Amino acid sequence: MSSAAELVESAKKLAAFQAVDEHLLPSHRFVGIGSGSTVVYVVEAIVAKGPSFYGAMSFIPTGSQSKGLIRAAGLTLANLDERPLVDGRLVQLDVCFDGADEVDDDLNLIKGGGACLFQEKLVAVAAKKFVAVADYRKQSSRLCTKWKTIPIEVLPLAAPDVLVRLQAMGSPTPAIRTGLPSKAGECVTDNGMWIIDAPFPPLLLPKDLAGEAEGAGKDGVWEINRLARELLSIPGIVEIGLFHGFNGAEAVSLGKEGQAQKPVAAYFGTAEGTVDVQRAK
Numbered sequence: 051m052s053s054a055a056e057l058v059e060s061a062k063k064l065a066a067f068q069a070v071d072e073h074l075l076p077s078h079r080f081v082g083i084g085s086g087s088t089v090v091y092v093v094e095a096i097v098a099k100g101p102s103f104y105g106a107m108s109f110i111p112t113g114s115q116s117k118g119l120i121r122a123a124g125l126t127l128a129n130l131d132e133r134p135l136v137d138g139r140l141v142q143l144d145v146c147f148d149g150a151d152e153v154d155d156d157l158n159l160i161k162g163g164g165a166c167l168f169q170e171k172l173v174a175v176a177a178k179k180f181v182a183v184a185d186y187r188k189q190s191s192r193l194c195t196k197w198k199t200i201p202i203e204v205l206p207l208a209a210p211d212v213l214v215r216l217q218a219m220g221s222p223t224p225a226i227r228t229g230l231p232s233k234a235g236e237c238v239t240d241n242g243m244w245i246i247d248a249p250f251p252p253l254l255l256p257k258d259l260a261g262e263a264e265g266a267g268k269d270g271v272w273e274i275n276r277l278a279r280e281l282l283s284i285p286g287i288v289e290i291g292l293f294h295g296f297n298g299a300e301a302v303s304l305g306k307e308g309q310a311q312k313p314v315a316a317y318f319g320t321a322e323g324t325v326d327v328q329r330a331k
């Protein structure tokens with residue numbers, strides 16, 4: 051491995067270990083495990099705590115890679131729909147750890163670089179608390195600055211129409227993701243869908259509009275919440291890789307438990323060997 055690649059790997063590991071140390075408690079029973087290369091270290095950090103710490107916990111995967119990680123580590127696997135009912139409702143996950151492709155100033159995320167966004171969102175919204183883990187390359191003030199496309203999971207049959215609709219919204223070159231080099235043809239998700247990567251100019255935060263709500267989307271520049279709503283209104287789009295809105299703590303005060311997509315904190319391993327923690331204000 052080159053030294054640049056080693057720096058990135060060690061940054062991911064530092065972030066994951068600190069996030070697990072600060073957010074996983076021995077009293078926790080249901081823990082979401084996201085997808086991607088950083089989450090590998092989350093599982094490593096959990097295993098390092100020993101069976102007396104994690105033995106009573108069940109781990110909920112966000113896709114087939116994550117399921118494999120949980121199994122290989124010898125942790126107890128449970129599917130999202132297998133949580134017990136309490137007062138007629140599926141019990142919430144205590145915490146969920148997941149990676150991100152880009153994180154903005156307000157902890158909105160782009161996810162789906164590894165085509166796992168749909169189950170990731172289902173697990174994130176089922177958790178009381180979502181914690182993002184990443185390396186320094188993922189931090190930016192506005193989404194679509196460094197990671198320039200939004201991954202969108204679509205029904206294959208609808209993909210050509212969705213491409214046209216995205217172009218009409220101002221995404222210049224939306225493209226169906228290929229499975230190359232490992233698979234000829236389209237990238238097929240864990241849910242049997244395809245991914246469209248749709249480029250957009252850097253997204254505005256609600257605070258950028260300062261009362262000019264009608265300006266959202268003007269001149270092809272979108273405010274994040276409005277763009278998310280518009281994308282999800284397109285028939286054929288199953289889910290989008292924008293994680294936005296509010297976090298678990300805010301959901302409680304808003305009376306919207308079970309709808310929180312944003313992390314309460316993002317942990318970024320740095321190239322200097324430290325961890326930069328961005329917490330919700």
Ligand SMILES: O=C[C@H](O)[C@H](O)[C@H](O)COP(=O)(O)O
Pocket residue numbers: 084085086087088089148149150151161162163164165166167170
């Ligand atoms: O589809 C993949 C997921 O959203 C990942 O969590 C995201 O791409 C970040 O992955 P990594 O930790 O490999 O950068």
